[in-house]
Amino acid sequence: MADKKVSAEIKLSSVVAFEMPIFQALRRLQQAGEVHAKRLSRFGGLTPMQLMVLQVLEKESRITASDLSGRVSLTAATLSGLLDRLEERGLLQRQRDDQDRRRQWLLISDQGRELLKRAPSLLPPEFNQRLAAIPEWERHNLTAALLRAAEFCEDE
Incomplete structure (x- = not known):
């Protein structure tokens, strides 16, 4: 048992040398993402996450919110607010399933497709x-x- 603990401590201490450069690289990526997000917001007021959601919706004929949540790595609560904003802008539509009225499908609207044609890269x-x-x-x-x-x- 003591050997496993010593081995784990040695492995962990060998990782410490990587902490600073990895954190610095992550921070640089984060900063670049924030700058690009500001550029995106000037284009049609979209956030990168809204743009990504629209791109997923365009690729799928229809998708449920729970499936979309997993595809874009957002919690259901966060995604719900984002979807509400996109729907208010006319960029997506919600459609009840004919067989199961509890199920709701998300579809990109024609306006959303037009916006994506002009949208910058993620x-x-x-x-x-x-x-x-x-x-x-x-x-x-x-x-x-x-x-x-x-x-x-x-x-x-």
């Missing part, structure tokens, strides 16, 4: 340019590493 243009400049295998590795890092932040 990622900052500089990021996309640099991403396009690296080999595809490296893009896959970068995406996998970011997704894996995001998993570390999730509750078990």
Whole structure:
């Protein structure tokens, strides 16, 4: 038992060297995301999350709020308010299921589709340019590493 504890402490202490550079990288990504979110808000007043929701709705013929919640990593409560704002702007529609009246489908509206045609990318243009400049295998590795890092932040 003592050996396992010592082993865990050694592993944990070896991670400490990575804390600062990882935190700095996460902070730089966060700052870039915040700057881009301000750019997006100037375009049609959309937040990055609203844009992402519209993009998912465009890809799906219809989707329930609970399925959408999982796809965009938002809680049901947060998503509900976001959906209300998009519906008020006429960018999405809610439709009751014919067989099960308790089920409600979300669909992108024609106005939402038109907005997406003109919408900027979810990622900052500089990021996309640099991403396009690296080999595809490296893009896959970068995406996998970011997704894996995001998993570390999730509750078990």
